[in-house]
Amino acid sequence: MLGLYVHVPFCAAICNYCNFNRGLFDAGLKDRYVAALRQEIAAAADGSAADTVFFGGGTPSLLAPDEIASILDALRGGFDLAPDAEITLEANPETVTDSTLAGYRAAGVNRLSYGVQSFRDDDLARLGRLHTAARAGEAVRLARAAGFSNVSLDLMMWLPQQSIAQWLESVDRLVEVGPEHASLYLLEIYPNAPLRETMARSRWSLAPDDDAADMYLAAMDRLEQAGYEQYEISNVARRGRESTHNLKYWTGGGWTGFGCGAHSTRDGRRWKNRSSTEEYIATVAAGGHPRLDEHVLSADERLEERLFMGLRLTQGIDLGAIEREFGVDVWARHHEDLEPFLEGRLLIYDFPLLRLTRAGMLLANEIMRVFISPTVR
Ligand code: SF4
Numbered sequence: 001m002l003g004l005y006v007h008v009p010f011c012a013a014i015c016n017y018c019n020f021n022r023g024l025f026d027a028g029l030k031d032r033y034v035a036a037l038r039q040e041i042a043a044a045a046d047g048s049a050a051d052t053v054f055f056g057g058g059t060p061s062l063l064a065p066d067e068i069a070s071i072l073d074a075l076r077g078g079f080d081l082a083p084d085a086e087i088t089l090e091a092n093p094e095t096v097t098d099s100t101l102a103g104y105r106a107a108g109v110n111r112l113s114y115g116v117q118s119f120r121d122d123d124l125a126r127l128g129r130l131h132t133a134a135r136a137g138e139a140v141r142l143a144r145a146a147g148f149s150n151v152s153l154d155l156m157m158w159l160p161q162q163s164i165a166q167w168l169e170s171v172d173r174l175v176e177v178g179p180e181h182a183s184l185y186l187l188e189i190y191p192n193a194p195l196r197e198t199m200a201r202s203r204w205s206l207a208p209d210d211d212a213a214d215m216y217l218a219a220m221d222r223l224e225q226a227g228y229e230q231y232e233i234s235n236v237a238r239r240g241r242e243s244t245h246n247l248k249y250w251t252g253g254g255w256t257g258f259g260c261g262a263h264s265t266r267d268g269r270r271w272k273n274r275s276s277t278e279e280y281i282a283t284v285a286a287g288g289h290p291r292l293d294e295h296v297l298s299a300d301e302r303l304e305e306r307l308f309m310g311l312r313l314t315q316g317i318d319l320g321a322i323e324r325e326f327g328v329d330v331w332a333r334h335h336e337d338l339e340p341f342l343e344g345r346l347l348i349y350d351f352p353l354l355r356l357t358r359a360g361m362l363l364a365n366e367i368m369r370v371f372i373s374p375t376v377r
């Protein structure tokens with residue numbers, strides 16, 4: 001079944017490391033954007049069966065519950081959305097109240113994903129986040145009170161001035177707070193990020209690379225001890241609480257994205273919507289199509305992507321299934337290049353499954369390069 005993604009490109013402030021498609025909240029622009037979203041959804045409606053909706057951003061929790069409800073109505077009107085569909089809303093802790101959370105829940109949202117990033121106030125201040133650690137804990141409490149039994153938290157590691165012990169404090173606090181799901185990301189500071197300049201001016205430093213690896217490994221150990229299961233390089237969950245929506249990205253599923261900059265991959269085709277919020281609204285309002293770069297994926301592209309994304313999962317890739325689907329014996333084609341990683345215990349081949357070990361996950365990009373055709377590498 002399809003996944004449906006809705007992009008909400010507004011934020012109350014711009015974090016100093018952020019490279020997402022987002023801009024500052026403006027009430028008038030937001031009203032026109034929600035109208036455009038509904039129009040885009042109506043134009044794309046084809047009654048296909050879908051079992052997930054994901055509101056991502058930006059900060060989707062800057063939309064009022066009735067706006068989220070109106071977008072969900074449009075999706076239900078245009079698609080055959082399963083009654084038990086997983087409906088996720090990304091939220092920033094400082095934006096939610098008991099009444100907005102009750103409103104989202106009443107609209108049908110049944111999973112919240114909070115961008116917490118750290119449970120230490122000094123980390124949060126350095127990142128330019130608007131919430132405190134206490135507020136993040138409170139946001140989870142409010143979610144429980146509003147009836148949410150499926151909550152995910154994002155944390156970021158390898159922050160400026162962050163030691164391994166400080167990182168693990170955040171992980172321990174996450175365990176105490178007790179979400180069903182957690183995503184752990186390494187902070188990546190892109191070349192022109194304002195954070196880079198602030199770091200230089202304030203003489204903040206990053207821990208050595210080896211510490212970043214230790215942060216990752218120690219956090220995964222702690223989360224496992226606390227009953228979470230890692231199912232993807234960056235994601236852990238209580239059993240049965242894996243993100244159904246995100247699993248579509250990693251297992252060759254289909255999804256349609258709505259809103260500015262949203263990507264879609266469906267029926268062997270891929271496209272991306274216009275990134276600019278204003279251009280997106282103007283195009284849709286004029287009855288046009290916001291899609292750009294629509295193209296049919298070649299068999300090689302589909303295979304490469306299946307291998308890349310599948311290897312992110314702890315269960316690995318079923319090479320037998322790949323051979324049946326693509327007619328390619330991946331092991332015969334690549335085993336010589338893969339051999340050093342097998343010997344280094346970074347990769348395990350247990351026919352028909354090929355999977356990364358946890359140490360291998362730290363070098364996933366290097367290992368996955370084996371699958372890129374030599375002309376592109
Ligand atoms: S809240 Fe998220 S999307 Fe918005 S600026 Fe911060 S990191 Fe970027």
